[in-house]
Amino acid sequence: MIVRSLQEARKTDRRVVSEGWESTRLLLKNDNMGFSFHITTIYEGAELHLHYQNHLESVYCVSGEGEVENLDDGVVYPIRPGTIYILDKNDKHILRAKTEMEMACVFNPPLHGKEVHNADGAYELDGEEVSDK
Amino acid sequence: MIVRSLQEARKTDRRVVSEGWESTRLLLKNDNMGFSFHITTIYEGAELHLHYQNHLESVYCVSGEGEVENLDDGVVYPIRPGTIYILDKNDKHILRAKTEMEMACVFNPPLHGKEVHNADGAYELDGEEVSDK
Numbered sequence: 652m653i654v655r656s657l658q659e660a661r662k663t664d665r666r667v668v669s670e671g672w673e674s675t676r677l678l679l680k681n682d683n684m685g686f687s688f689h690i691t692t693i694y695e696g697a698e699l700h701l702h703y704q705n706h707l708e709s710v711y712c713v714s715g716e717g718e719v720e721n722l723d724d725g726v727v728y729p730i731r732p733g734t735i736y737i738l739d740k741n742d743k744h745i746l747r748a749k750t751e752m753e754m755a756c757v758f759n760p761p762l763h764g765k766e767v768h769n770a771d772g773a774y775e776l777d778g779e780e781v782s783d784k
Numbered sequence: 785m786i787v788r789s790l791q792e793a794r795k796t797d798r799r800v801v802s803e804g805w806e807s808t809r810l811l812l813k814n815d816n817m818g819f820s821f822h823i824t825t826i827y828e829g830a831e832l833h834l835h836y837q838n839h840l841e842s843v844y845c846v847s848g849e850g851e852v853e854n855l856d857d858g859v860v861y862p863i864r865p866g867t868i869y870i871l872d873k874n875d876k877h878i879l880r881a882k883t884e885m886e887m888a889c890v891f892n893p894p895l896h897g898k899e900v901h902n903a904d905g906a907y908e909l910d911g912e913e914v915s916d917k
Contacts, residue, residue, distance in 0.1 A: 733790030
C-alpha cells in the first residue's frame with residue numbers, strides 16, 4: 652500500500668505548473684497501477700487547447716465551473732462539480748474555466764510525470780520518471 | 785467524448801448501495817478506457833473489511849475523514865481530503881469512516897458495474913455490464 656497526500660506532494664516535483672493550469676501527479680507510471688492519477692487545477696479564465704493523441708483520459712470535476720468543447724463535433728458541455736468527461740477517442744477539445752476548477756484526472760497509459768504539452772496540446776509518450784520525493 | 789454527471793448517474797443503476805457505503809460508477813469497462821472510475825461514499829462510522837484480490841485500486845479522498853489500516857503490516861494511515869491510498873499489492877485492508885467520506889476510486893481492470901463484495905471483501909472478475917440508460 653502506498654499513501655500520499657496532495658498537500659505533501661505539492662511541495663515536490665510531482666507538482667507541475669504551466670500556463671493556465673497546474674497539476675499534482677499523485678500516482679504515476681512507476682507505481683505500476685496501469686494508470687496515473689492527478690489533481691489538476693485550471694485557473695480562472697484559462698482556455699486550454701488540448702489533444703491527447705497518445706493517451707486516454709477521464710476528467711472529473713471536484714469543484715469549480717467551466718465547459719469543454721469537443722472540436723470533432725462542436726458540442727459544448729458545461730462542467731460543474733460532479734461532471735466527468737471521458738476522452739475515449741483521443742478527442743481534440745478546448746477546456747475553459749469560468750472559475751478556478753479542481754479536476755481529478757486519470758490517464759491510460761500512465762504518465763511518467765515529466766511530460767509537458769507539445770505544440771499540439773498532447774503529451775509525448777516518453778518522459779523522465781519522477782521519484783517519490 | 786462521453787460526458788456524464790454524478791447527479792444524473794445516481795438516478796440510474798450506476799448507483800450501487802451496500803452496507804456502510806454506496807458507489808456511483810461513472811466510467812465502466814464498456815467505456816473501453818482500461819480503468820473504471822467511481823465516486824464512492826463511505827457512511828459515517830462504517831468499518832469495511834476489504835481485499836481486492838482481482839483488482840488494483842487507488843482511492844482519493846475528496847471530503848471527510850477516516851483511516852485505512854493495512855492488514856499486511858498493521859500500519860494505520862489517517863485519511864483527510866487530499867489523501868490517496870494505492871492498493872498496489874492487492875492489500876488486505878480495513879477502511880474506517882470517522883465522518884462520511886467521499887472518495888474518487890479508480891480500478892484496474894475496470895469494473896463491469898454489477899460486482900458486489902464477496903465474503904472475502906473482493907470483487908469477482910465476472911459481472912454484468914451496465915448500460916448507459
